[in-house]
Amino acid sequence: MSEEAFRFSKSNRTLIAVLLIIPMVLLFIGVYGGLMQTLFRAGIIQSDPFVGGDYYKGLTFHGVLNAIVFTTFFAVAFANALIPYSLKKALNSKVAWTSGILMLVGSVMAAIMTMIGEATVLYTFYPPLKAHPLFYIGLTLLVVGSWVASANWVPMYLTWRKENPGKKTPMAVVGLFTTFIVWFIATLAVAVEILFMLLPWSLGLVDEINVMLARTLFWFFGHPLVYFWLLPAYVMYYVFMPKISGGKLYSDMAGRLVFMMFVVFSIPVGTHHQYMDPAISSQWKLLHGIFTFAVALPSLITAFTLAASLEYSGKKNGGKGLFGWMWKQPYFDKEKWFFAYLITGLLIFIFGGIGGIINASYQMNTIVHNTAWVPGHFHLTVAGPVMLAFLGGSLYLISQFMNKEVRLKTWALFSPYIYTIGLLIMSYGLKIGGLMGMPRRTNTGASYANPDSILYQADWMVYINLTVVGGVIMFIGIVMYIASFFTTVFSKSKEGEPVVTFPISEPLHDEPAPWLRNFKPYIVIAIILIVLSYTPVIYDVLQATYGGSPPFSPDSPVPLR
Numbered sequence: 001m002s003e004e005a006f007r008f009s010k011s012n013r014t015l016i017a018v019l020l021i022i023p024m025v026l027l028f029i030g031v032y033g034g035l036m037q038t039l040f041r042a043g044i045i046q047s048d049p050f051v052g053g054d055y056y057k058g059l060t061f062h063g064v065l066n067a068i069v070f071t072t073f074f075a076v077a078f079a080n081a082l083i084p085y086s087l088k089k090a091l092n093s094k095v096a097w098t099s100g101i102l103m104l105v106g107s108v109m110a111a112i113m114t115m116i117g118e119a120t121v122l123y124t125f126y127p128p129l130k131a132h133p134l135f136y137i138g139l140t141l142l143v144v145g146s147w148v149a150s151a152n153w154v155p156m157y158l159t160w161r162k163e164n165p166g167k168k169t170p171m172a173v174v175g176l177f178t179t180f181i182v183w184f185i186a187t188l189a190v191a192v193e194i195l196f197m198l199l200p201w202s203l204g205l206v207d208e209i210n211v212m213l214a215r216t217l218f219w220f221f222g223h224p225l226v227y228f229w230l231l232p233a234y235v236m237y238y239v240f241m242p243k244i245s246g247g248k249l250y251s252d253m254a255g256r257l258v259f260m261m262f263v264v265f266s267i268p269v270g271t272h273h274q275y276m277d278p279a280i281s282s283q284w285k286l287l288h289g290i291f292t293f294a295v296a297l298p299s300l301i302t303a304f305t306l307a308a309s310l311e312y313s314g315k316k317n318g319g320k321g322l323f324g325w326m327w328k329q330p331y332f333d334k335e336k337w338f339f340a341y342l343i344t345g346l347l348i349f350i351f352g353g354i355g356g357i358i359n360a361s362y363q364m365n366t367i368v369h370n371t372a373w374v375p376g377h378f379h380l381t382v383a384g385p386v387m388l389a390f391l392g393g394s395l396y397l398i399s400q401f402m403n404k405e406v407r408l409k410t411w412a413l414f415s416p417y418i419y420t421i422g423l424l425i426m427s428y429g430l431k432i433g434g435l436m437g438m439p440r441r442t443n444t445g446a447s448y449a450n451p452d453s454i455l456y457q458a459d460w461m462v463y464i465n466l467t468v469v470g471g472v473i474m475f476i477g478i479v480m481y482i483a484s485f486f487t488t489v490f491s492k493s494k495e496g497e498p499v500v501t502f503p504i505s506e507p508l509h510d511e512p513a514p515w516l517r518n519f520k521p522y523i524v525i526a527i528i529l530i531v532l533s534y535t536p537v538i539y540d541v542l543q544a545t546y547g548g549s550p551p552f553s554p555d556s557p558v559p560l561r
C-alpha cells in the first residue's frame with residue numbers, strides 16, 4: 001500500500017514519535033481504568049490497586065486520558081504528519097516542538113492531579129465539583145499547545161496555495177483543516193469557562209460559580225469535541241481506506257461537502273446534551289435539536305460514499321452480484337492490517353449513529369438521559385470508530401516515523417476484531433440496562449449491584465454482567481494491540497534512508513465544485529448559526545440563574561468551604 005515518499009527531518013520524526021508514544025502509555029492506564037469501571041459497577045471489586053476504592057477518581061482517569069488526552073495528541077500528531085506530507089512542505093520544528101511540549105506538560109499536570117485525588121471531576125469537569133487549579137491549568141496548556149501546532153499548518157498551506165494556483169487542495173488537508181477549525185471555535189468557549197469561571201473559583205478568588213452557565217459553555221465545546229474526535233477518523237476513511245481496499249474514492253465531491261457540512265453544523269447543537277436541564281427554554285432546545293439532525297447528514301452521506309467506494313473495490317476484486325463485493329475486502333490480509341481498524345470502526349458506527357439519532361429526539365432523550373444508555377452510545381462512537389481508527393493510525397505512523405516494520409502483525413490484525421466483539425457486547429449491556437433505568441456514573445458496587453441495597457434491581461444484573469464480559473474482551477484486544485505497538489517501537493529500525501508514505505486514494509468521480517473550494521463562506525455561516533442559536537440560550541441561562549454554588553467533591557455532601 002505504498003505511495004509517494006516524503007522525507008521528514010530527524011527532529012520532526014522524533015517529535016511525532018513522542019506525540020504517539022507518551023499518550024499511548026497514558027491510554028493504556030486509561031483503558032485499565034475502563035476495565036476497572038466494569039468490575040466496580042458489577043460489584044465484583046470494591047477497590048483496585050491503582051486508584052483504591054475511589055470509583056469517581058477511576059472514572060475521571062478513564063475519561064480524561066482516553067477521551068481528551070489521547071485523542072488530542074493523536075489529532076495533532078496526525079496533522080503534523082499528513083499536512084506536510086500532502087503539501088510536500090517541511091514542518092517548522094521549533095513551532096512543532098513548542099506545541100508538543102505545552103501539550104505534554106499540560107497533560108502530565110492534569111494526570112498527576114487526577115492521580116493524587118485532587119481532580120475527581122470526571123471528563124466533563126462540571127461544577128460544582130471542583131478540581132485543583134493545576135488540573136484546569138494543565139487542560140488549558142493541552143489546548144493551547146494544540147492551537148500552537150496550527151501556526152505551522154496555516155502558513156504552510158498559504159505558501160502552497162500561492163505556488164499552486166487553481167490546484168485543488170488535497171482531501172487530507174481539507175479534512176484536517178476542518179478538524180482544527182471546529183476545534184478552534186469550540187475551545188474558545190471552554191477557554192472562557194476555565195479562565196473566567198473555574199480557575200478563579202478553584203483558586204478561591206470567588207466563592208460561587210454559576211453552574212448552568214458553566215455547563216452551557218462546556219457543551220458549546222463538548223459536542224464539537226466529538227467531531228474533533230471523529231474527523232481525523234473520517235480523513236482516514238476518505239483518504240486511506242478506498243486505496244487500501246484496492247479501489248478508489250467513489251466521490252471526491254461528496255467528501256469535500258461532508259467536511260464543509262461539519263464546519264457549519266458541528267457547533268450550534270450543544271444544547272441537545274441539556275434537554276433535561278432547567279433554565280433553557282424549550283424552543284431553543286428544539287432549534288439545537290433541528291441542527292443536530294442536520295449534523296447527522298454528513299455522516300449519512302459518508303455511509304453511502306464509503307459503501308459505494310467499497311463496492312467499487314470489491315467488484316474490482318471479483319465480487320459478483322448485489323452483495324458479493326462485501327466478501328472481497330481485505331479483512332484478514334496481514335499486509336493490509338490497517339483495513340481491519342477502519343472497517344470495524346465503520347460497522348460499529350452504524351449502531352453508534354442510530355443511537356445518536358435516538359438521543360437527539362427530545363421525547364426519547366427523556367427516557368435515556370443520564371442512564372447507562374448514554375455510555376452505551378458513546379462507546380459505539382468515540383470508543384469505536386474513533387478509537388479504532390486512532391489505534392490503526394498510531395501503529396501506521398509509528399512504523400513510518402521510526403522506520404520500523406510492524407511487529408506481531410497477526411496480533412495487530414486480530415486486535416480490532418476482538419475489541420469490536422467486546423465493545424458490541426459491552427455496549428449492548430449498557431444500552432439495554434439503560435433502557436431499564438440503570439443509571440450512568442454511579443458507583444453501583446455499593447448500590448444496586450448489592451443485593452442488600454434497596455436499589456438492587458435483579459433485572460439489570462444480567463446486563464451489568466454483560467458489560468463485564470464485553471469489557472474483559474475489549475481489554476484483551478487492547479493488550480494485543482499494545483503488545484504489537486511497543487514491540488514495534490523497541491524493534492530494530494529498517495535499513496536505509498527513512499522516508500514516509502501514506503496510502504492516498506484517487507477519486508473515481510467528480511472534480512470538486514468551485515463552491516467547495518473555500519472554507520470562508522462555511523465559517524461565516526457557522527458563526528451566524530452559532531450566534532443565532534447560542535445568544536438566546538445564554539440569555540435564558542443568565543436570566544434564570546442567580547447566585548451560584550460553592551465547591552463540592554463527590555465524597556462529601558457538604559461544600560468544601
Ligand code: HAS
Binds near residue numbers: 229350359368377386
Ligand atoms: Fe453523540 C451524547 C447525539 C455522534 C459522542 N455523544 C454523547 C456523548 C458522547 C457522544 C461522548 O442528541 C455523552 C456526553 C456526556 O458525557 O454526557 N451523537 C448524537 C448524534 C450523532 C452523534 C445525532 N456522538 C457522536 C459521535 C461521538 C459522540 C460521532 C464521538 C465521536 N450524542 C447525541 C445526543 C447526546 C449524545 C443527543 C446526549 C445524550 C444525553 O441525553 O446525555 C450523529 O453525529 C450520528 C450520525 C451517524 C450516523 C452513522 C453513519 C454510519 C456510518 C457507517 C457506515 C458503514 C459502512 C460500512 C459504510 C448517521 C458512516 C459498510 C461496509 C460493509 C462491509 C457492510
